[in-house]
Every structure is written in structure tokens, then in C-alpha cells.
Amino acid sequence: MKIRNGMATLLLVFVLSACATYSKVDTGQRVPVGEGITVTAVGGWASISHQLISNTGADAIWTVDGPSINHLTFYSAIRSGEPMLVVPNSDVELPVWRTGMTEPDVMEFVEGSLAKANKLPFIETENLRPHTFLGQPGFAFEFNLVNQKQLEIRGLVIGTQAGGVLRMMTYTAPKLHFFAKDEASARAIAATAQLTGS
Amino acid sequence: MRYFRLAMIPLLALVLVACQSTGELAQERPQLRPGTTKIALMPIDVQLFELTAGGLEEPKADWTRQAEVHVRRAIGVVQTEKQLKLVDFDASTLPLERQKVMDQLVRLHEVVGLEAFLQNRFPQLRPPTKQGHFDWSIGTEVQTIAEVTGARYGLFVFMKDSYSSGGRVALNVVVALLGGSVRGGTQLGYASLVDLQTGQIAWFGTLQRAAGDLRDQEPAEEAVRTMFATLSN
Amino acid sequence: MHFTRRHLLCGCAATALTGCVGAGGGKPIAAGYAPALDSVEGGLWEIFNKAEADLKFSPLRMTDEELNRYVTDIACRLAGSHCPDMRGYLVRTPFFNASMAPNGMMQVWSGLLLRCQNEAQLAAVLGHEIGHYLKRHSLQRFEQMRDNATIAAFLGIAVAAAGGGALANLPGLVALANIFAFSREQEREADGVGLELMVNAGYSPIEASEIWRGLIQERDAGLTADERADRKDKSDVFFASHPAPEDRAQTLALQAAAYPGGKRIVGEERYLAQARAFRDMMMQDELRLHQHDRTLVIVDRMKAANPGDADPFYYEGEVYRSRNEGLDDGLAMRAYSRAIEADDDHGLAWRGIGILHRRAGREADAATAFQRYLELVPDASDRLMIQSYVGA
Numbered sequence: 023m024k025i026r027n028g029m030a031t032l033l034l035v036f037v038l039s040a041c042a043t044y045s046k047v048d049t050g051q052r053v054p055v056g057e058g059i060t061v062t063a064v065g066g067w068a069s070i071s072h073q074l075i076s077n078t079g080a081d082a083i084w085t086v087d088g089p090s091i092n093h094l095t096f097y098s099a100i101r102s103g104e105p106m107l108v109v110p111n112s113d114v115e116l117p118v119w120r121t122g123m124t125e126p127d128v129m130e131f132v133e134g135s136l137a138k139a140n141k142l143p144f145i146e147t148e149n150l151r152p153h154t155f156l157g158q159p160g161f162a163f164e165f166n167l168v169n170q171k172q173l174e175i176r177g178l179v180i181g182t183q184a185g186g187v188l189r190m191m192t193y194t195a196p197k198l199h200f201f202a203k204d205e206a207s208a209r210a211i212a213a214t215a216q217l218t219g220s
Numbered sequence: 221m222r223y224f225r226l227a228m229i230p231l232l233a234l235v236l237v238a239c240q241s242t243g244e245l246a247q248e249r250p251q252l253r254p255g256t257t258k259i260a261l262m263p264i265d266v267q268l269f270e271l272t273a274g275g276l277e278e279p280k281a282d283w284t285r286q287a288e289v290h291v292r293r294a295i296g297v298v299q300t301e302k303q304l305k306l307v308d309f310d311a312s313t314l315p316l317e318r319q320k321v322m323d324q325l326v327r328l329h330e331v332v333g334l335e336a337f338l339q340n341r342f343p344q345l346r347p348p349t350k351q352g353h354f355d356w357s358i359g360t361e362v363q364t365i366a367e368v369t370g371a372r373y374g375l376f377v378f379m380k381d382s383y384s385s386g387g388r389v390a391l392n393v394v395v396a397l398l399g400g401s402v403r404g405g406t407q408l409g410y411a412s413l414v415d416l417q418t419g420q421i422a423w424f425g426t427l428q429r430a431a432g433d434l435r436d437q438e439p440a441e442e443a444v445r446t447m448f449a450t451l452s453n
Numbered sequence: 454m455h456f457t458r459r460h461l462l463c464g465c466a467a468t469a470l471t472g473c474v475g476a477g478g479g480k481p482i483a484a485g486y487a488p489a490l491d492s493v494e495g496g497l498w499e500i501f502n503k504a505e506a507d508l509k510f511s512p513l514r515m516t517d518e519e520l521n522r523y524v525t526d527i528a529c530r531l532a533g534s535h536c537p538d539m540r541g542y543l544v545r546t547p548f549f550n551a552s553m554a555p556n557g558m559m560q561v562w563s564g565l566l567l568r569c570q571n572e573a574q575l576a577a578v579l580g581h582e583i584g585h586y587l588k589r590h591s592l593q594r595f596e597q598m599r600d601n602a603t604i605a606a607f608l609g610i611a612v613a614a615a616g617g618g619a620l621a622n623l624p625g626l627v628a629l630a631n632i633f634a635f636s637r638e639q640e641r642e643a644d645g646v647g648l649e650l651m652v653n654a655g656y657s658p659i660e661a662s663e664i665w666r667g668l669i670q671e672r673d674a675g676l677t678a679d680e681r682a683d684r685k686d687k688s689d690v691f692f693a694s695h696p697a698p699e700d701r702a703q704t705l706a707l708q709a710a711a712y713p714g715g716k717r718i719v720g721e722e723r724y725l726a727q728a729r730a731f732r733d734m735m736m737q738d739e740l741r742l743h744q745h746d747r748t749l750v751i752v753d754r755m756k757a758a759n760p761g762d763a764d765p766f767y768y769e770g771e772v773y774r775s776r777n778e779g780l781d782d783g784l785a786m787r788a789y790s791r792a793i794e795a796d797d798d799h800g801l802a803w804r805g806i807g808i809l810h811r812r813a814g815r816e817a818d819a820a821t822a823f824q825r826y827l828e829l830v831p832d833a834s835d836r837l838m839i840q841s842y843v844g845a
């Protein structure tokens with residue numbers, strides 16, 4: 023979602039300079055995805071270059087088919103008073119996460135962040151439930167949104183808040199065909215997530 | 221803003237790459253029996269613009285109408301040459317909810333087609349996961365098209381053409397900065413032959429160059445022929 | 454419809470002189486008119502015909518028959534003989550906006566429906582948009598743009614290359630509509646036409662001014678006097694493309710006063726009755742924007758219009774709970790409690806109370822409230838999570 027705006031320019035720069043845009047993440051390979059989190063890839067994913075995602079708020083973004091189609095996004099350390107996303111060159115005030123929030127609060131925080139940063143005409147969340155993430159009690163929920171091209175997009179969010187930090191993984195893809203295609207792989211990757219040193 | 225953003229894609233493509241047309245085949249190649257394999261032609265999307273001074277794209281309805289006629293006729297020529305059996309897809313007999321899904325399919329194809337087009341043209345933009353065989357699908361909702369038309373494949377066609385009206389000083393400055401030059405207009409197109417059982421894009425043809433003119437029958441025919449060059453039965 | 458007819462005559466004469474071909478931005482349009490395909494206007498229409506085909510099956514379109522009929526009827530009463538030339542679309546998008554394309558495709562966004570307080574206000578907005586159509590403002594604007602194309606395109610390419618400006622962030626629908634952002638002159642003209650149409654259809658013209666006052670209230674909500682003074686609202690879809698609402702409110706009020714008095718339609722009750730079925734959906738969309746001070750203005754209006762209604766208090770609670778600063782938890786608790794006083798079976802208010810107790814570590818109180826919520830809303834979308842809190 024988020025990456026599309028700022029990304030056009032960067033893609034252009036990369037096309038011109040022929041820099042590496044992606045690195046391959048092989049199945050079974052354990053890789054860091056931000057501050058203190060590693061995951062093991064399940065299925066074939068490509069990690070988008072760090073320079074390209076540096077102003078999105080995410081710590082790692084993976085894709086299967088390409089950045090305009092699907093992503094797995096990792097937010098490894100959102101601290102109290104911080105927003106989830108970054109909107110470059112904008113005075114849009116994004117919702118911030120705070121310690122002490124309940125899971126319904128966090129779900130509304132994610133929903134509001136996506137809606138506001140992307141000026142989404144429509145987003146709705148569903149099925150908030152307890153879910154273990156990083157070996158800690160956490161949450162999971164799904165969302166449906168309509169993007170600026172009026173294409174229906176579906177997303178899965180899995181996360182946990184502990185020790186004054188919110189850590190999350192989101193998986194988004196077009197509702198038709200693409201979401202179901204890599205959903206199992208996304209869930210499996212979430213299940214492998216570990217805090218380093220634990 | 222939207223005009224400019226749309227304009228940027230073919231423009232950049234043009235500045236950076238000189239090739240004219242390419243084709244991709246899925247591992248499972250299209251099985252076209254001459255004159256018998258039914259193909260549903262989805263509503264073709266043709267847009268013609270005039271580039272006014274500075275590169276503002278001014279929509280041209282009369283050109284677009286002409287081009288639609290020409291492209292349709294050209295597809296007819298390709299149909300004869302390649303002995304294809306085309307039928308039109310008409311969604312209007314479906315219930316509203318299904319029509320909405322068909323509409324989402326067309327939007328999905330537009331996004332998937334553009335991503336495939338960009339990956340096809342710029343190896344840097346192709347993720348390592350897409351290095352092997354051409355492997356794109358838009359899913360099994362396309363089966364509805366088969367149910368309505370009895371076709372084996374669906375054909376999605378997208379073409380966009382713009383022409384200079386001269387005096388585009390500012391545009392040329394920008395393009396020169398990027399190390400290229402644009403004299404005429406630009407032509408961008410992609411077409412997909414979609415397996416209506418699996419949703420797999422069995423064949424994907426692209427067209428993108430500085431020359432060409434959909435406003436006249438002959439060059440339009442040539443453009444469509446070029447885009448379909450790699451489709452064979 | 455005296456106004457329209459008079460201008461139509463001029464319009465016909467003008468078109469006849471130029472042989473019914475070519476441009477004519479700003480010149481009135483005749484009922485049943487369609488431009489020649491080889492004209493610039495024909496090109497404009499074609500683009501918006503495509504946009505309209507896009508909108509038809511859009512997932513954002515609100516297709517409820519009754520609501521569509523209600524809005525269409527009002528538009529038709531205003532547009533008179535032009536009614537068949539226009540098509541209205543209700544779009545679920547939580548911003549205050551309506552737009553008119555040159556081909557007669559009119560969009561009304563749900564954020565506007567939420568903010569109108571009565572039928573006359575909705576009629577004022579529709580009349581204004583119809584005014585743009587009747588005066589062919591898009592064509593006029595495009596002709597001006599062509600003249601400035603070198604500069605515009607240069608800037609445009611620079612903006613595109615920089616990853617998009619403010620407009621690039623907006624939904625495609627707005628981008629397309631705002632490409633032809635009307636000039637202040639055109640906006641004033643459309644206001645004038647809108648007022649005339651409103652009065653001819655029997656509506657109270659002062660409501661046109663009221664809707665701008667409402668927007669000013671919202672825009673300035675939560676700001677200090679200094680902030681208000683230099684407020685330049687660039688981020689707002691509507692204010693970005695329209696003249697200062699103070700000027701409009703004032704001009705419209707003056708113009709309204711010039712019309713003879715008498716019994717005129719305001720239509721508060723019937724408007725609120727129509728909007729009621731969609732109010733919760735529209736408010737939830739509004740709450741997602743986290744524009745707390747503005748939302749409170751809407752809530753206050755709702756309280757005033759619906760005394761004894763529990764919902765506005767629940768929405769107030771949601772705003773404070775979401776803002777989550779300083780004393781907000783206390784304010785939220787007070788608002789939820791008033792919702793419960795008005796309606797003890799307000800499940801969502803109980804949910805809010807449960808969340809506040811849980812935040813504060815009052816587990817037992819939280820469990821009681823959550824249990825009540827789950828009883829009242831058995832198919833709640835966060836049921837599993839809430840159950841885990843209750844320990845059930």
C-alpha cells in the first residue's frame with residue numbers, strides 16, 4: 023500500500039542506476055526483518071532493497087509477484103507515541119501507538135493509519151482474535167480495503183505488544199486470486215518469527 | 221495529476237529502452253486449434269491523447285473512436301491471419317454482483333498487466349521470484365467468462381497512444397535531461413491471452429515505441445500485428 | 454426555472470451562430486445537448502464517459518435504491534429539463550465533496566451526506582454542482598489550461614518525478630475531478646446558479662450559507678485564535694479547490710436575503726430519516742480518519758438534532774477513546790455512560806466502557822462491561838479477543 027507513492031521515484035532512480043532492487047529470500051533461510059526479529063522464509067519471496075523502503079515506516083518489505091501486487095511488511099519496533107507509517111513531504115497527522123492500548127485499540131490504530139496515510143476511501147477490519155506472535159500473547163485480524171484504483175485489497179495483520187514495543191507483520195494482496203495464493207506462506211512465516219537472543 | 225503520472229510510464233520506458241515488441245509464453249502454452257478454439261474478446265481499452273505544448277495529454281474522443289474501430293478491425297485481421305475464433309464478452313446478462321466481480325477482474329488485469337509489462341521491460345524491476353518461466357494468473361473467477369461465452373481463452377487488450385502537436389519545448393528539456401529524445405508520440409500496449417479455466421496468462425504480448433499511429437487503419441493494423449507477433453498456434 | 458430558460462435561449466443562439474461545433478466553455482448548455490465527437494468538448498466527455506463506466510461497478514458505489522431515489526429526486530427537481538442529462542452516483546468516501554463532470558456524471562460522497570443537516574443543504578450542494586454543468590465550467594477550465602500548458606506540464610512532470618504532490622495522494626476519483634479545479638469566479642457563478650435553482654424548487658436559500666458555516670466550524674475546531682487566523686487548509690480535499698468558505702457563506706447569506714420570504718422547505722426531519730440507516734456506517738468511516746476535533750463538531754450537531762438519542766454520546770466516547778491523551782479516558786467514560794443512560798442496551802457503548810476499564814487495569818469492571826457487550830452484540834467481529842479478556 024504505502025510504498026507506492028514514494029516508490030515511483032526511487033524505482034526510476036534504480037532503473038537508471040541499475041542498482042540491486044531486490045534480494046532473494048530462499049525457503050528455509052533465517053533472515054533479520056528489522057530490530058531484533060528474524061523469520062524463516064516459507065515459499066519464494068523477494069526482499070525489496072532497504073533504500074527503496076527507507077521512508078515508509080516499515081523495516082522490511084517482501085514481495086512475491088512485484089511491489090504493485092503483494093507485500094509482506096514487518097514493523098519491528100513501534101514505541102509509545104510513534105506512528106506506524108511515514109508519509110514523506112506531508113503534514114498529515116497519523117495516529118500514534120501508546121503503551122497500555124488494548125488489542126481493539128491497536129486494530130483501530132492500524133486501520134486508521136492505513137486509511138489516513140493512503141487516503142483510502144474504504145477500509146474495514148474483521149475477526150480480531152488472540153494469536154501468539156514471537157512466542158508472546160498477541161493478536162491477529164483481517165482487513166478489506168479499496169485502493170485508489172478501486173481494486174479490492176485484503177490484508178492480514180499479526181502482532182504483539184510487550185515491553186513497551188508494538189511488533190507487527192502485515193500481508194496484503196488483491197482480494198481476487200492473489201490474497202489466497204500466498205496466505206498460507208505468510209502465516210507460516212509469521213509462525214517462524216523469533217526475537218533474537220531468545 | 222493523473223494525466224502526468226500515466227504519461228510518465230511510457231515516457232520513461234521510451235527514454236530507456238528502444239525495443240518495440242516482446243512476447244512471453246507461460247510454461248503451459250496456449251493450445252489454439254485453427255478456427256475452432258473459442259476466444260472471448262474482453263472490452264478493448266484504447267485511449268488516444270494529443271500531447272499539447274509541454275506534454276499535457278489532451279484526450280481526443282474522435283481519435284479514440286477511430287482508433288477503437290481500427291484496433292477492432294486490426295484484431296479482425298489478426299484473427300483471420302492466425303485463424304482465431306473470437307467472440308465478444310458481454311457481462312450485462314449477469315447479476316449485478318457478478319458484474320462487479322467481472323469489473324474487478326478487468327481492474328486486476330490492468331494492474332497485473334502493467335506490473336508484468338514493467339518487469340518484462342526492466343530486468344531490475346523483476347524480483348528474483350519471477351525469474352523463471354512467465355508465470356502470471358488472474359485467478360479462477362475468469363471461469364464466469366467461459367460459462368457465459370463457452371470460450372477456452374479470454375483476450376484482454378490495452379492500448380494507449382499519444383501524439384505530439386509540436387512545440388513541446390519543456391517536455392523535450394526534461395527528456396533530454398534524462399538522456400533521451402522524443403520526437404513523435406508514444407505507443408504503449410499489452411495483450412493477454414488468459415486460460416479461462418485456470419486464470420493463467422498463457423501468452424502476453426507487449427508493444428511500446430515512439431512511432432505508430434492508431435488514427436489510420438494501416439498503421440493501426442501494423443501496431444496490432446506487432447503486438448500479436450509472438451502469438452502463434 | 455425562469456433563470457435557466459432565459460440562459461438557455463442565449464445558449465442556443467450562441468451555438469447556432471458557431472454552427473453547433475467547437476468549444477464554448479462558460480456558455481450555457483441546452484437540455485439534451487451532446488458535443489460533437491471531433492471537438493475538445495467531445496474529448497472531455499469521452500474521458501468522463503470512461504470514468505463513469507469505471508464508477509458504475511465500483512466497490513465504493515452505494516447502491517441502496519431508496520437512498521439513490523431520494524437524492525435523484527432532489528437533483529431532478531433542481532435541474533428541471535436537464536434532469537435526463539445528468540446521472541448521480543453516491544460514493545462511499547468519508548470526505549466532504551460532490552463533483553460534476555462535464556458529461557453530467559455527478560458524484561456525491563458519503564462524507565457530504567453525513568455533514569448535511571437537512572434536505573435544503575443537500576439541495577444547495579446539488580444545485581451548485583448542477584450550476585457547473587449548466588455553465589460548462591470544465592470545458593472553460595480546460596481551454597484555459599491549454600493556454601498555460603507549457604508551464605503546467607513542466608510543473609506537472611516535476612511533481613510526478615518527485616513522487617507526486619498533494620493531489621497524487623488523493624483517490625483517483627478526486628484526482629480526475631480536481632484536474633479541472635474550478636476558478637473562484639466559476640465557483641461564485643455556480644453558487645449563484647445553485648441558489649436560483651434551490652429557490653425555484655421551493656427550498657430555503659439561507660441553508661446554502663449554513664452548510665459553509667458548518668464547514669468553517671469544523672475546519673476551525675480545536676484551533677486557537679492565532680491558528681485560525683493563519684489557517685491554510687491544504688490537506689482538505691474540499692478547501693484545496695474552493696474559495697474561502699467565509700466569503701461564500703457571507704455572499705450566499707446576502708443573496709439569500711434578497712429573495713422574498715415565505716414558507717420554504719428546510720426538510721430536516723425527512724433528511725435525517727433518510728440518512729439514518731447509513732449514519733453508523735458513515736460515522737465509523739469518519740472516526741477512522743482520527744480528525745478528533747472535527748468529528749466532535751459533527752457529534753455536537755447530531756446531539757442537537759436528536760435529543761435523547763444514545764448514539765451521539767457513543768460517538769463522542771469513541772472520539773475521546775481514540776484520541777487517548779491527557780484526560781481523554783475520563784471524557785470518554787462520561788460520554789459512554791450518558792449513552793448507557795439513554796439506552797442501557799447500547800452494546801457498543803458497553804464495549805467502549807470495557808476497553809477503558811481494561812486500559813486502567815480494572816479487570817473486574819472490564820469483564821462486566823465486556824460480558825454485556827457480547828450479550829448485546831453476539832456476532833461482534835472482535836468476539837474472540839473480547840472473550841479472551843473475559844476468560845469465557
Ligand SMILES: [Zn+2]
Nearest residue numbers: 581635640643
Ligand atoms: Zn464547485
